[in-house]
Amino acid sequence: MIRLKAGDAEAFGELYFRYRPRVYRFALKLLRDADLAEDIVQETFLKARSAIQNLLQSSSLLAWLLTITRNEVYGHLRKSRSNGDVSDEDVWESETPIDEVVGKETVEIVQSMIAQLKPDYREVILLREYEQMPYAEIARVIGDTESAVKARLFKARKALVKKLKPYFGEQS
């Protein structure tokens, strides 16, 4: 942390090498576009480098990087959507066509279903399940309250479990 704040290029290289895969995965799963996710990763690390002085000693580096990533992703989504509104009562962004899941393994179906969640539901699932962050840290990353995290996680899980019921039933 001290080396990073002192502008040590090697330390920043280590930070990039260590966290790039997780930043990329988060961006990719939020955007579902590999090229765009690559652009977001570049932007994230450029912003991180210029804002390294703002990083608090107590902060988790991953949480800080994912906060920047999230802001970049939402900035992009706002630009690309005419209404700019990503919140809705319904958790689904789009329906998964039935032929997309036929013959696939449950793991792939789960992935596909998560990808269909709206970004604000998808991100809490990603931060909790993939990054195993506690609610307080997720709340910091998404800039919301812990209650909101709890509620969004529950809604996303409930919706996923409902859709996945037939596939889970097959296996058990």
Added chain:
Amino acid sequence: MTCDEYQEQVSQYIDGELGDKDSGILFKHLSSCAECRLFLRSTLELRSKIHDEMLMEAQNQLQAQPSRLTTAFTLPLVALLAALFLFLGITQFSSTGQYYQISDRTSVEFGQPALPPNPF
């Protein structure tokens, strides 16, 4: 409390974010509610499938690129072996006396003074 509220607690419980007291109340409810038990089982299965995906992703990454650990050990090892072979080669060469012969010949060919004569 409704089943929907209990299921929200199930979601918190599997994340380790539900207190002991509330967990006790939740489990009392689960013992008598098949619907909420099914929600618990399904959310755990969802998590297990996500973990399977992460495992597959990690395996693919490992297969796709050599690990840093391997590289970290391989490069110094190759350098060490190269240095060892070079050292052994030179030692072998000079022990046969050929080194000096070649040096003499080279010096003569390039018109440089030969090795100084041995004063003893």
